[in-house]
Amino acid sequence: MAHGLIITSMVDMFTLVLLFLLMFYDPLYDGSSPVELPNGDVQAKAQGGPTITVTTENIVVNGKPVAAIRDGKLDAAVAMQGRAITALVSSLSPLVPKDGAEPPAVSVECDRRVPWQVLGAVLESASQAGFPRYRFVVAGE
Amino acid sequence: MRARNPVGAELDLTPVLSTIVHIIPIALIAVRFVTLHEHRLDSPPLVAEEAPSQQLADEQDKERVVVRILATGFEVRGGDAGESTVPCVAPCAPENYDYEALNVLMVSAHARYPNVRQVVVAPDAGIPYQTIIGVFDAVTETGSSGVRKPLFPEPVLVDGADARPAPTGGP
Numbered sequence: 001m002a003h004g005l006i007i008t009s010m011v012d013m014f015t016l017v018l019l020f021l022l023m024f025y026d027p028l029y030d031g032s033s034p035v036e037l038p039n040g041d042v043q044a045k046a047q048g049g050p051t052i053t054v055t056t057e058n059i060v061v062n063g064k065p066v067a068a069i070r071d072g073k074l075d076a077a078v079a080m081q082g083r084a085i086t087a088l089v090s091s092l093s094p095l096v097p098k099d100g101a102e103p104p105a106v107s108v109e110c111d112r113r114v115p116w117q118v119l120g121a122v123l124e125s126a127s128q129a130g131f132p133r134y135r136f137v138v139a140g141e
Numbered sequence: 142m143r144a145r146n147p148v149g150a151e152l153d154l155t156p157v158l159s160t161i162v163h164i165i166p167i168a169l170i171a172v173r174f175v176t177l178h179e180h181r182l183d184s185p186p187l188v189a190e191e192a193p194s195q196q197l198a199d200e201q202d203k204e205r206v207v208v209r210i211l212a213t214g215f216e217v218r219g220g221d222a223g224e225s226t227v228p229c230v231a232p233c234a235p236e237n238y239d240y241e242a243l244n245v246l247m248v249s250a251h252a253r254y255p256n257v258r259q260v261v262v263a264p265d266a267g268i269p270y271q272t273i274i275g276v277f278d279a280v281t282e283t284g285s286s287g288v289r290k291p292l293f294p295e296p297v298l299v300d301g302a303d304a305r306p307a308p309t310g311g312p
Binding site for chain 1: 168267
């Protein structure tokens with residue numbers, strides 16, 4: 001009695017693998033990201049929350065650029081309040097919980113090449129906006 | 142006329158399988174797996190206006206470990222233990238700072254002050270973020286990836302200009 005190969009289980013498996021891969025597929029990713037996260041040995045897993053992304057070219061809050069960086073320094077046109085960046089404070093302030101609840105920690109995704117003078121201004125801005133706690137996201141091994 | 146779907150006929154999955162087999166390698170090439178971790182900071186960076194007076198700072202410094210990140214290496218002030226410098230192992234770039242030597246200094250500082258949880262990290266203006274994270278790794282934990290012991294789990298970032306030893310007196 002002749003029987004064909006039963007491939008239903010294999011199709012099921014392939015379908016699941018395909019769905020898993022499609023979930024993580026980013027068609028815009030061209031192999032180069034604007035942010036090169038530093039490598040770190042810390043074990044704590046990254047969590048969610050408001051995100052400040054600092055590339056070598058600009059500062060982005062939840063996907064919206066708020067300040068430009070030129071040659072490793074804040075652009076001369078960026079308005080400052082002391083050490084804080086005015087536009088960054090304005091962008092973060094509406095995200096502070098209005099019900100008096102403790103604000104969540106801000107996730108800082110910063111390029112490894114960004115100097116402290118820029119990062120310090122970003123942290124000072126977050127602090128002035130009402131986010132005194134930070135999480136520095138790093139790439140694990 | 143022949144029935145379109147005769148009873149008992151098996152669905153021909155060969156084209157579907159062929160398509161999936163082609164898509165999976167393409168998706169595997171495009172996907173990248175990155176595990177994200179994080180360093181947590183619960184204290185905002187200190188600014189000059191909030192810095193304590195010299196007298197108060199001196200009292201607090203008795204049990205305070207300060208790591209300055211300079212363009213030439215690390216400078217560690219550990220209360221009564223005085224000051225140590227850790228030069229770069231090669232022309233200073235983020236990968237050439239001596240994080241292992243810094244970690245050894247932190248282990249001895251932790252042995253002196255086992256109840257202290259904070260360490261002050263003070264980078265100079267041009268220090269890149271990768272170096273700051275390397276210092277965080279060195280001051281917060283020690284040991285291999287299998288067995289890790291906490292050292293100073295609550296690093297505090299201070300601007301390097303504010304962490305320079307004041308010349309004399311205070312307000």
